[in-house]
Amino acid sequence: MEFFDVAWRLLVVMLAFLVLPLLVGQAEHKVMAHMQGRVGPMHAGGFHGWAQLVADGVKFAQKEDIVPAAADRRVFQLAPAVALVPYLIVLIAIPVAPNGVVGQVVDAGIFFVLAVLGVGVLGQVMGGWASANKYSLLGGMRTAAQLMAYELPLLLAAASVVMASGTLSLPGILDVWQWWWLPWQLVGAFVFFVAGVAELHRPPFDAPLAPEEIIFGPLTEYGGLRFAFFMLSEYAGIVVISALTSVLFLGGWHGPFADQLGWLWMLLKTAALCFLVIWMRVAWPRLRADQIQRFAWTCLVPLALAQIALTGVVKVVFL
């Protein structure tokens, strides 16, 4: 029984990992198109281009696997996997519905999740270093700098929630979550979400990729399936960051009829945040590398510290 239970949970997590990023990618195609007065893909699959990403995947799979002659071969080939797998592992720890509907209950879940998330970014740094390409190197350096800058506010904002709930376990946090945590942790939510988007190098924080400037940075030399893995990791990252934000700050499965519809609330909140990520990409221009650094250190870090102070005061004085 134990074995089948674990296998069943892992299968579902794997399925979610394969399906949700594609849904987000398709949503990005369509939402971005309509926000720009276009219609986006219309032909693949027949109905409003629903199979566009499947078609893309088939195309990627057909391409030749090229490693530049001067590249650090092993590191270059390993980088996409390092970028992609951590998001799969993070998904295991994210609770979807009450009463233990989660891939695996991890006691120090928040530590686990944030540590593994940081590994994902390393994949891009590896790719940037191993490509033997100056643009990739520039992008890799920017990636590393961005990782350093935004990991701190991300951790501080998460720490604020941990302080409020008094537990490191993600399902544990949701068990004690109350609706008034929303305004209480509002600043923390902002910091966490923005820092998460910045770690994914999504616009407006995509200076490390910057196709018009340093031609996709760490991904310049990648093609075919490896490039597809990097792309998939980006969208898996959107799913993970949105899910984590909704678990930590928006109450995850909390909502009317949470016992039956908890998973639906969780999905809806995650989807809304994914939409926000796409929306920001369409509406806002790219920040320069120095602007990204300044935003992290002069804006997000002080805000996160202020949130921790507020959490501490409320916790000590009122609870």
Place this chain on the structure above:
Amino acid sequence: MGLPGSGLAKGLAITLRTMTRRSVTAHYPDVQPELPARSRGVIGLFEENCTVCMLCARECPDWCIYIDSHKETVPATTSGGRDRSRNVLDRFAIDFSLCMYCGICIEVCPFDALFWSPEFEYAETDIHELTHEREKLREWMWTVPEPPPLDPAAEEPKEVGSARKAADKLAVQLAEQLEQEQLEQEHGEAAEAADPGTPGAGTPGPAADSGAAEPPTTDRPEKPERPDRSEPSDRSDRPGPPEDRRQGREGEA
């Protein structure tokens, strides 16, 4: 620039508003475009009007019009008259791989033998196929739309003016003839009448005159010498492919 971040909010608002509106994408292969009148798609040849004057071929900046012809002699119609010679068109082709759609040939044609058609879907996989021979150019004529109506208070087209002049002249002639006949009749019936022609002779038939002035204004054609007016032209089905259209016409005929 008011509050910091108001520009970001504006960007979000604009994109969201755009998302709720209809997209402007033209779904071309699925939906045919609504082309404006006088679109320059392809050139049709109304070969019945062509006199092989070669003006189009000579004015063409790309030299993409090919014309071959020969002379035929038409025997004199009256005895003792002179035989007439006449140009007969053997080949008329336009190479649309060279054509730059300037429309000079159509402008320059003095006999209204060339017309713009809005049809544009005649891409080929072989460049030689883009040389449309006379039969094909004649087929394009079926797709030439009726010219759009003139702007309100626009100057009257020259051909309408000349047509009216001719019609007026004809009407006056007709009226005079009628009058003449009437007079002769009256003379024949009442030869003893003293002054027969008073009603008609003083003013040359006011009734007849007004009647003569009427036809050109009421039922004058917009462009009398437009050759395709004899065809029942309905503009609603203009963007349809020429084959369908042709079949439809053959069905009608």
